[in-house]
Amino acid sequence: MNKVSNISSSFDFTEINRDEVLDLLKDLESNTSPGVSGIPVIILKQAKISIVDPLVQIFNSCITQNIFLREWKTAIVTPLYKSKGDTCDLNNYRGISVLPPLGKLFEKLLSSRLRAYFESKRFLFIGQHGFRSAHSCDTAIHEIVSSCLSNIDANLINLLLFIDFKKAFDMIDQALLLYKLGNYGLSNNALSLLAHYFCDRYQMTVINGVESQFVNIKLGVPQGSVLGPLLFIIFINDLPFFLINILSKLFADDTTLLFHGATIDSVISSFKLGLKQIIEWCNYNRLFINWSKTFIMFVHNKRIITPTFLDCEGIHLTAVTKFKLLGFIIDQKFDFQSHVAHLCLTINRKLHSIKRLFYLPFQVKLQFFKSFILPYFDYGLSLTIYFHKNAIRKLCKLYYICLIKLFNFSFLDKSTRFSSIKSHDLINLDLKEHNLFSFHHRLVFRLISFIHKILFNFNSPVQLKSWLVINVNKELGVSLRSNDTQSFCVAKTKSKFGDMTFKNFFSRFLNKLNFSLFTHNFEKFKQDRLDNKEIYNDLNILLKYFPKFNCDLNFFYFHTK
Secondary structure, three states, X not given: OOOOOOOXXXXXXXXXXXXXXXXXXXXXXXXXXXXXXXXXXXXXXXXXXXXXXXXXXXXXXXXXXXXXXOHHHEEEEEEEEOOOOOOOOHXXXXXXXXXXXXXXXXXXXXXXXXXXXXXXXXXOOOOEOOOOOOOOHHXXXXXXXXXXXXXXXXXXXXXXXXXXXXXXXXXXXXXXXXXXXXXXXXXXXXXXXXXXXXXXXXXXXXXXXXXXXXXXXOOOOOOOOOHHHHXXXXXXXXXXXXXXXXXXXXXXXXXXXXXXXXOHHHHHHHHHHHHHHHHHHHHHHOOOXXXXXXXXXXXXXOOOXXXXXXXXXXXXXXXXXXXEEOOEEEEOOOOOHHHHHHHHHHHHHHHHHHHOOXXXXXXXXXXXXXXXXXXXXXXXXHHHHHOOHHHHHHHHHHHHHHHHHHHOOOOXXXXXXXXXXXXXXXXXXXXXXXOOOOHHHHHHHHHHHHHHHHHHOOXXXXXXXXXXXXXXXXXXXOOOOOOOOOOEOOOOOOOHHHHOOHHHHHHHHHHHOOHHHOOOOHHHHHHHHHHXXXXXXXXXXXXXXXXXXXXXXXXXXXXXX
16 A cells, blocks of 8 residues: 555653643643633633643543543634635635644644654655645755756756645545554554544534534544644655655645656656556545646756647646746746746735825834735745846845835935945845845845754755765865865756756855854854854855846835935
8 A cells, every 4th residue: 555664563652741731831822712612722821830730630641541532622613715716615715623722732742742753763755845844845845946957957858747636634534544653653552542533523613603513524634733734744655655766745735746857758658657656546545636736847948849738547737837836936947037026916015005004103014014025025035046137136126115115215325425325234234223134134144044954953854955965075076265174065067057956056155155153053053143244244155156146226216215
């Protein structure tokens, strides 16, 4: 059924201690819904000292007796309209499931133990980026894009398959999941507790205060739960091992497969063999693919005509020129210009909505900007290493236009009677009092923070970490600076596509930075970077050695009174 071999039982849920529960009670969000329990979270937080010992006893009794209380398994579901499509169509609603906070607290304790076991044993597929520490949408996209760019540099053709599973979380076969967990080494006691976690689960729907009857849920991992996402990635974990010679990248159920070859025929032949394997795995695991929302995309740098569709195994798959994956629009050129154009359109709409509220105090508008606009600029900022220079300039320009239009900031150098534009560092000084940074300081800080996590976080993606190889041997062709003790290997490339890969960009960037300041402690690293003003040096290096990040700031003149 899968390629996970049986492992002798080695995992049991260990007992819970007082400090664990007390910390979780402190971290509960006061505005969280109490669910069917009816106990306001604020009461639980205020009474934490009084209830912590009874809770520890209850939780440990549940582990000892392999039970999960029924109240903790009862959910209240509220349908939320997705803001698109017919309001009478149930498929256009997303169910928001709310479980009792004490049940979720117990789930967190179980989840932390199960996750630690899987991470320590290295059972989780290295290409799974969903619901894992130090993994993100950014890391998943980096691996996909850089793999494709490396293939293009080798004069190969890429074929990407973007798979859409039908309600994947809701379709998980619980018995099959428990069988897989047994193969991963969970003891009979641990399996009994999880089996009880699944059985007798109920939910009711509430619309405009009207409650439905309770319905028994017999399929899928629980929505709104803490354990659910972890159990799902465990269930789907064997998919990549089932596929032969296929590069797989996953973010929970968002699955992207990469095929490559020297010719179109060889790529398509490999794809058809792979598609049979995917269908076979789905049949074994009782999951279904939504083929109408599953697409393919050819990515190459050859003067060839690629098919507009492929028919295989009775399935018709449309070839697209761009696809939205994990919030990013990926196009065939991998320059992200389509993504930035869509991003600018979204930000402009947000800007217009806030700008209309001209009567709001400065601080309120500033908070609106940080909450509703700034996250769009920050999301996936590390991926700018692949952006076309025009896309970077558009983002930079829009960032400052937002500041000018919302807050009337002036970025002209008054000391020279508005005859010159302030440099990035002077702009940064103007914004610092509002806890903001210039666009480029924000960009470089995100880049170095991202690469620090890749280098020093134990749980960071194995693939990305393996691409950053330290070499101290000059005979291997790596030029070391006299004041450096470390240098990262830069691979030889045939084209600009090879230069753009994750490995080559960050290796070259790190070789120019003051690596001695890269302490293992991330919080200390961030603070040192700002306190020592090393961030200014980082930015100068970025602009000097990677010219595409330079932006013409003369547009300020036309947006300043």
